[in-house]
Amino acid sequence: MVKTVVSVGLPVLETMHIKKNRLEPENKNGNERRICIVTGIHGDELEGQYICYQLIRRIQESKEFLTGIVDVYPCVNPLGMESITRRIPTFDLDMNRSFPGDMDGDMSEYVAAKLVEDFEGADFCVDLHASNIFLREIPQVRLDKQHEESLLEYAKLLNTDFIWVHSSPTVEPASLYHSLNQKKVPTLSIEMGVGMRITKEFGDQILEGIFCLMHKLGIWSGPVITPKTSVISSDQDKVTLIHAEASGVFLPCVEHLMDIKAGDVVGNIVDSLNGTIVQHIIAPCDGVVFTLREYPVVYDGSLIARILGGV
Ligand SMILES: [Zn+2]
Helix, strand or coil, rough: CCCEEEEEECCCEEEEEEEEEEEEECCCCCCEEEEEEEEECHHHHHHHHHHHHHHHHHHCCCHHCCCCEEEEEEECHHHHHHHCCCECCCCECHHHHHHCCCCCHHHHHHHHHHHHHHCCCCCCCEEEEECCCCCEEEEEEEEEHHHEEEEEEEHHHHHCCEEEHHHHHHHCCHHHHHHHHCCCCCEEEEEEECCCCCCHHHHHHHHEEEEEEHHHHHCCCCCCCCCCEEEECCCCCCEEEEEECCCEEEEECCCCCCCECCEEEEEEEEEECCCCEEEEEEEECCEEEEEEECCCEECCCCCEEEECCCC
């Protein structure tokens, strides 16, 4: 059933609504567990759209296996999605810096507070993000050291290739991830693909993981896959960054997710005015290209790739 979580009046006779779809068993006993699937905090990250669509479709198709409550929030920053912007456009605010919000605050704080009110009491929350338009990312769960012990076992169910445990608190205190974990709603954040696009194979992969998680939580009794064995890594462990050392146009010689060896050519940065190569980028180690530059224009210092597996 589609429900409106929050409505906010816009300046000229329009209203912004944020909606969710609640899926629940036909016969409830009152003790059902509840999971929230959230996406669209960043309006230009669309990978989660496909997952929400497939999740709802598959649950509706096999409703007999649903033993708990699934709340799906496909678009929590509708103005951002409408205008293809990451932030909330009218305020130029990153919504993922607005939580837990404030019922008496401005529009963005009020919306965040109403969402948190709706999430509270849930047994789990999964927050789906995509990368930006610049970098293509392997599906990955990102968590901080503080929550490693409580959340890692759930992160492993999500069928990602990679679980990145940040040793430094890179996760902002005002993010949904941080706010909900503070409020005792275990929450995991997933990042995948590229901004403004949908990568169906990544979506299918995460979808299977969500079913595994729901199975574990007692929300889904249908058949599930055995999730992939994720590589678990911390900042200093097994992740090597390659940055541009010149400005120009990046032409990759490797593909995303490709295994490479130290000494392989990752790509070239070229000068399109003089027809020359300004940097020949060589892999410093063996590993898998788990992040790869998608947007060709680069400057000295731009991130070109992250390699998983070698240091
Ligand atoms: Zn995001």
